[in-house]
Each structure stands twice: as structure tokens, then as C-alpha cells.
Amino acid sequence: MTAAPARGHGRIRSPWAPYTTTARYLALFALACLFILPVYALLVTALKLPAEVSVVRMWQWPHELSLDNFRIVWPKLRDGFGNSVAMALPASALSSLLGAANGFVLSKWRFPGADFAFALILFGMFIPYQAVLIPMFQTMSASGLRGGLSGLIMVHVIYGLPITTLIFRSYFAGISDELIEAARVDGAGMLRTFAFVALPIAPPAFAVAMIWQFTSAWNDFLFGVLLTNKDRWPITVALNNIAGSQAVPFNEAMASALLACLPTLAVYVVLGRFFLRGLMAGALKG
Amino acid sequence: MLRRLRAWGPGLLLISPSLIALAVFVYGFLGWNIRVSLSSWRGLLPAHDFVGLANYTALASDPRFMQYDVPNIAIFTVVFVAGSLVVGFVLALLLDRAEFGQHALRSLYLFPMAISFIATAIIWRWLMDNGGGESTTGLNKLLVDAGLGSLRSDWFKSSSRWAIAAIALPAGWSLSGYVMSLFLAGMRGVPEELREAARVDGASEPRVFWHVVRPMLLPVLMSAVVILAHISLKTFDLFYAMDQKNIKIDTPALYMWFTTFDGGFYARGAAIAALLLLGVATVIVPYIWYSVRAERVK
Numbered sequence: 287m288t289a290a291p292a293r294g295h296g297r298i299r300s301p302w303a304p305y306t307t308t309a310r311y312l313a314l315f316a317l318a319c320l321f322i323l324p325v326y327a328l329l330v331t332a333l334k335l336p337a338e339v340s341v342v343r344m345w346q347w348p349h350e351l352s353l354d355n356f357r358i359v360w361p362k363l364r365d366g367f368g369n370s371v372a373m374a375l376p377a378s379a380l381s382s383l384l385g386a387a388n389g390f391v392l393s394k395w396r397f398p399g400a401d402f403a404f405a406l407i408l409f410g411m412f413i414p415y416q417a418v419l420i421p422m423f424q425t426m427s428a429s430g431l432r433g434g435l436s437g438l439i440m441v442h443v444i445y446g447l448p449i450t451t452l453i454f455r456s457y458f459a460g461i462s463d464e465l466i467e468a469a470r471v472d473g474a475g476m477l478r479t480f481a482f483v484a485l486p487i488a489p490p491a492f493a494v495a496m497i498w499q500f501t502s503a504w505n506d507f508l509f510g511v512l513l514t515n516k517d518r519w520p521i522t523v524a525l526n527n528i529a530g531s532q533a534v535p536f537n538e539a540m541a542s543a544l545l546a547c548l549p550t551l552a553v554y555v556v557l558g559r560f561f562l563r564g565l566m567a568g569a570l571k572g
Numbered sequence: 573m574l575r576r577l578r579a580w581g582p583g584l585l586l587i588s589p590s591l592i593a594l595a596v597f598v599y600g601f602l603g604w605n606i607r608v609s610l611s612s613w614r615g616l617l618p619a620h621d622f623v624g625l626a627n628y629t630a631l632a633s634d635p636r637f638m639q640y641d642v643p644n645i646a647i648f649t650v651v652f653v654a655g656s657l658v659v660g661f662v663l664a665l666l667l668d669r670a671e672f673g674q675h676a677l678r679s680l681y682l683f684p685m686a687i688s689f690i691a692t693a694i695i696w697r698w699l700m701d702n703g704g705g706e707s708t709t710g711l712n713k714l715l716v717d718a719g720l721g722s723l724r725s726d727w728f729k730s731s732s733r734w735a736i737a738a739i740a741l742p743a744g745w746s747l748s749g750y751v752m753s754l755f756l757a758g759m760r761g762v763p764e765e766l767r768e769a770a771r772v773d774g775a776s777e778p779r780v781f782w783h784v785v786r787p788m789l790l791p792v793l794m795s796a797v798v799i800l801a802h803i804s805l806k807t808f809d810l811f812y813a814m815d816q817k818n819i820k821i822d823t824p825a826l827y828m829w830f831t832t833f834d835g836g837f838y839a840r841g842a843a844i845a846a847l848l849l850l851g852v853a854t855v856i857v858p859y860i861w862y863s864v865r866a867e868r869v870k
Contacts, residue, residue, distance in 0.1 A: 397580035414806035505688035
């Protein structure tokens with residue numbers, strides 16, 4: 287996205303402008319409160335003393351801040367957390383690297399039918415995963431990849447390829463052809479051009495692709511629950527089993543949910559603009 | 573010929589591992605799923621017989637599928653898509669001209685998207701608790717305290733046919749910021765000179781929006797509808813973590829999971845999945861076709 291041009295120049299200010307501006311901010315503020323509401327309940331509950339927690343006092347500010355809830359749930363979530371880290375990091379790195387190669391070829395080293403191949407790749411991003419679950423279950427079981435993390439990583443890498451390919455294809459399409467041509471004229475083959483010309487200028491696209499893939503893999507539930515055994519459950523599956531029933535104490539459910547989304551929220555807060563670019567790519571608007 | 577092959581051969585070679593993986597895991601699996609849906613596979617051992625469309629006709633007279641899942645997903649899709657579009661559009665409209673604090677506000681509306689549907693469901697299940705009297709809590713408590721007690725609701729535990737519409741609340745919470753971002757990007761894409769020209773002609777701001785900006789937002793609207801609709805059809809974890817045994821919020825995606833992996837009715841599960849694929853493909857294929865072609869024209 288390019289920077290928006292300066293706004294408001296030469297516009298005749300309506301006499302109502304101060305009122306519309308006030309109304310605008312009142313509306314924005316009210317909506318912001320509504321969006322924060324669930325997180326407010328989550329935070330104050332997780333930070334209360336377990337003895338103070340009661341569902342009917344959900345909205346009350348804690349008398350005393352405490353991390354006890356986290357101490358209670360962390361031992362139950364720890365394995366899932368570790369599994370998700372061990373799964374999401376390699377899955378996003380591998381998927382991005384392959385996506386970089388695909389995006390480079392499909393934009394700068396094109397072959398006949400490259401656009402058609404791209405459309406076929408893209409479709410994989412939108413399929414309802416229900417329609418591949420049974421064959422996936424059979425294939426992964428038969429090949430012994432079901433149960434542990436390697437099968438889950440493999441599946442996340444493969445189903446991540448459409449979006450990473452899209453991100454890198456859009457990125458490389460914005461790079462001038464002359465750069466690539468210059469390397470070609472110098473006698474560099476495709477692999478050398480990719481490795482020494484394209485990759486060094488691609489860190490921004492890597493940031494977008496890796497963040498997007500990390501978030502998807504971290505938040506995935508369906509593949510995790512289908513492909514892993516209890517000791518290899520990713521965080522979402524562990525969370526659903528710990529907090530996924532009304533019988534679980536309210537404070538533990540909230541503390542678990544908060545712990546489980548900390549990494550993606552941290553990524554979002556620190557690297558939000560890359561997250562946003564991934565979103566835009568997802569709408570085929572890279 | 574050989575020269576041309578040498579020109580594009582290496583490229584094809586470099587992406588062939590990805591192409592092969594996707595050919596197997598997307599197209600091969602989709603095809604195999606359809607094949608399973610034409611068999612009578614039930615139980616642990618796969619059946620490789622051929623029963624034609626029997627599983628599909630059985631679904632057509634299956635009360636769970638026809639009386640719950642299909643109406644449910646239709647209601648959910650309409651409420652979720654329309655709600656997220658309206659909220660997202662209003663947010664974009666308000667934010668587009670908000671010069672102060674725009675970045676912070678935009679991030680705030682967007683952050684729920686970074687939270688998994690499982691965590692979202694766990695939070696919202698407590699917010700939409702249907703307890704009454706002394707045990708009133710969550711959103712109902714807020715409504716009662718605000719003097720709007722008549723608006724209290726049983727949400728997704730309601731006995732109404734519309735119970736599933738309550739799930740559009742967490743789903744919309746999660747995704748309307750995304751719709752906002754799409755619309756904001758669309759509004760940014762309108763050249764300032766065009767707006768300026770209309771203003772010089774004496775158009776008021778609302779008229780500038782209606783005649784200059786609105787027509788250029790149609791492609792954005794289309795993207796948003798397609799993306800939200802396909803998410804709606806395939807979402808599983810949000811409903812599953814919310815209340816998996818509640819037939820009022822049962823959807824084809826949930827039925828597929830339970831009948832296949834709990835019940836062992838693989839062929840029936842495959843048929844439901846194939847119908848989901850059909851539903852998604854009817855919106856997605858024209859969309860991809862249009863996007864890739866529009867890009868080539870550029």
C-alpha cells in the first residue's frame with residue numbers, strides 16, 4: 287500500500303465539521319469498547335485471586351491482582367505450548383521458503399501456463415479442509431506420519447503453500463525485470479538468480495509470509511486434533527481439552543485461553559503491519 | 573524447442589516439488605474424497621465398492637442434515653456475512669476520515685483475528701451464558717445492569733431456530749476488523765484527484781462518497797463476501813469448542829467430523845464434505861478466475 291495523499295486540502299469545511307468529528311470519535315470509541323469487552327473479561331478474570339473469581343462478578347475489577355490462575359493452568363498447558371512452538375516455527379519457515387521459490391518462478395522465471403498453474407495453486411487456499419480429511423487420515427496413518435509432530439508440520443507446510451506463493455509472487459512482481467535480466471545477462475542460472483538476487487531483497491515478504499503462517503499454524507485445531515496423539519497435541523487441542531467444558535472453573539478457562547493466545551497476540555502487537563499485509567494478500571490483493 | 577525448454581525448464585523444476593505436493597494433497601485428496609463418497613465405507617476397513625449417489629440421496633432424507641445442518645449454516649452464513657460487512661464497512665467509513673489515532677484504533681478492531689477460534693469460543697461461551705436470576709452473568713448481566721433486561725437472551729442455548737445466529741457474534745468479533753481493513757484499503761485506492769474534481773464541481777462529501785468512492789468499492793465488497801462466505805461454510809472449531817453437543821448449532825462441518833471419526837460412517841462423511849466443497853467452489857472458482865484475469869489485463 288502506498289501512503290495516502292494528504293487529505294482535506296482545499297476542502298471547503300462545512301460548518302458542521304466540529305460536530306461530525308465529535309460524533310465520529312464518539313462512535314469509534316463506543317465500538318472500541320465493545321471490541322475490548324471480551325478481552326476485559328478475560329484479563330480481569332485471569333488476574334483475580336482464584337478465591338475471588340465468580341462468574342456472576344465477571345465484570346468486576348479485581349481487589350487484588352494475582353498470577354495464581356496461571357500457576358494452576360500452566361503445568362497442564364506446558365506440553366501443548368511446547369508442541370505448538372516446535373510445530374509452528376519450522377512449518378512457517380519451510381512453507382515460506384518454498385513459497386519464495388514458487389513466487390519467484392511464477393513471476394520472474396515464467397513458463398507456459400504459469401498463470402493457470404498459479405490459479406490451481408491458489409484454489410488450495412480456499413478448500414474446505416473437511417473435503418481432504420478422510421484421505422489425509424488414511425495417507426498419514428498408512429505412512430506412519432500420524433501421531434507425532436512431523437506429519438502435522440508437513441500438512442501445515444503443504445496447505446500453507448498457496449498463500450505463501452501468493453505473497454511472494456506479488457512481492458517479486460513489484461521488482462523490476464531489469465534486475466533479473468541483468469543477472470541473466472551475466473550468465474547466472476535460475477537458481478543463482480533466485481538465491482543471490484531475489485532472496486536477498488525478499489526479507490519483507492518473508493516477514494509477511496512467516497507471520498501469517500505462524501499464526502495459522504498456531505491457531506489451527508482441525509489438523510492438530512486429527513493428526514496428533516495426546517502427548518503431541520498442539521496448544522489449541524490441549525486448550526480445548528482443558529477449558530472446553532463448562533465443568534472447568536471459570537478462572538482456569540480464562541487463564542488457559544489467555545496463555546494460549548499470547549504468542550499470536552505478541553506477534554500481532556510487535557509486527558502488526560506485516561500481519562495486515564498478509565491479510566490483504568489473503569484477499570488476493572497483494 | 574530444446575532452447576525453450578532450457579529457458580523455462582529450471583523454473584518448472586524448482587516449483588515441481590510444491591506442484592506435486594499440492595497435486596496430491598489438494599486435488600488427489602479431493603478426488604479420493606469424492607470416490608469415498610460413492611462407496612459404502614462404514615467402520616474401520618475401507619470399502620472400495622461403488623454405490624453411486626446413495627450417500628447423497630440418504631443425506632437428502634437425513635433429518636439431522638436437512639432439518640438442522642442446512643438451515644443452520646444458511647442462517648449463520650447470512651447473519652455472519654451481513655453483520656461483519658455492515659460492522660466492517662461502518663468502521664472503515666468512520667476511520668477513513670479520522671486523522672487522529674487512526675492507526676491505534678485500526679489495530680484495536682483487528683486484533684481479535686489473531687486469536688484462535690478455540691480461545692474465542694471459550695471466552696464467548698462464558699459471555700453468552702444463559703443463566704438467569706441470581707446467576708445472571710456475561711452479556712446478559714451487562715444488559716440487565718444497563719436497564720435493558722428485556723434484551724436478555726439465551727444466545728446459542730436458545731430453543732429458537734435462530735440459536736445459531738448467536739455464534740455470528742464471536743465470529744463477527746473475530747472477522748469484522750478484517751472486512752474493515754479491506755474496505756479501508758479500497759477507499760485509499762480511490763485517487764484523491766477524483767474526489768477533488770467532484771468537490772470542485774460542488775459535490776458535498778456524502779455525494780462524493782456515493783458517486784465517486786462507492787462504485788470503486790464493488791470489487792472489495794465482492795472479495796469480502798467471497799472470503800466471509802467460504803469461512804462460514806468451512807468453520808469447524810468455533811462451533812466445536814462453543815457447544816459441540818448442541819444440535820441447534822450443528823453444521824455440515826461438524827456433522828462430517830462426528831459421523832466420520834466418531835461414528836465410522838466414512839462414506840457419509842465424505843458425501844457431506846463433497847457437498848461443502850461444491851458450495852465453496854461455486855463462490856471461489858469464479859473469484860479466482862476473475863482475480864487472475866483482472867491482474868493479467870492490468
